[in-house]
Every structure is written in structure tokens, then in C-alpha cells.
Amino acid sequence: MRISTFIAATAFFAGGVALPAPLASAAPPTAADDTKMNGVYHYADEDGGHGTWIVRTTCTPGCVAHVSTSMEGGFDAPLVEGRYTVNRSIPEGAICPDNSQHPIDVTQSWDPVTLSGEVDFLTTSAPCGLEDNRDVFTLTKVG
Secondary structure (H helix, E strand, C coil): EEECCCHCCCCCCCCCCCCCCCCCCCCCCCHHHHCCCEEEEEEEEEECCCEEEEEEEEEEEEEEEEEECCCCEEEEEEEECCCEEEEEEEEEEEEECCEEEEEEEEEEEECCCCEEEEECCCCCCCCCCCCEEEEEEEEEECC
């Protein structure tokens, strides 16, 4: 079985993304704003999965990354101990050798400074089990 968390469930906005002028010309964050991630990011995981995240961060009083996706509409990840963290279920995130698709639960977190993250695949109802229950990924700001 392969886990296609970000291909099947969060394959984001393929193609170009037009940005509003203020977002496209935003200056890099200062040290005080290191946890804010407003912008467009390329996602790439160790298994070859990739996509685009559009992130808007709010910090009142705690920070939350609001991630937009095309398949699910997105998710919110609060900043917990220096990492944006979310537990969520991804429909059709596990694909078995017979090409059947099953939902999968994941815990996903990433560091807003290094833009490196991890996905831990939790319990799943996929009849073919999990071969690899953890992935690492990187985010690269593209806009």
C-alpha cells in the first residue's frame, strides 16, 4: 500500500497561482514574525508527493496557520511548542495495491522557521495495512 496523503487528499491548486499585489511583494518576516507563514508554499515529501499550500496565519493571541487546499478546502493548524500541528482525517489517503482507497488519520506538524515537517500516519481502516507510517516533508515559499 502506498500513502498518498498529499497527492490524493491535498493535491493543491495545480498550475500558477495569482497573488494579490500586497502578498506578492511582502517583505521577508522579521525575527518577531518568524511564526507567521502568509504566502504560497511548495510542499514536497520524501516519497515524491508534492503540491501547493496557500497559508494565512492569524495570531490573536495564539497563532494558527490556515492552510487552503483544493481537495478538502483546507485545515487549521495551531502553533504548539514552536510547531504548527494538526490531527486530521484524509479521505482516500491510503491507496492499496488493488487501487482501493481508504481514509487515514494523520498528525502533521512543521517548523515555521526551518519549513521542515513530519506526517505520522495513525490508525487506518485500510485492509492492506501501512508499510511506512511516517513521512518527512519540506515547504518552500514561492510567493
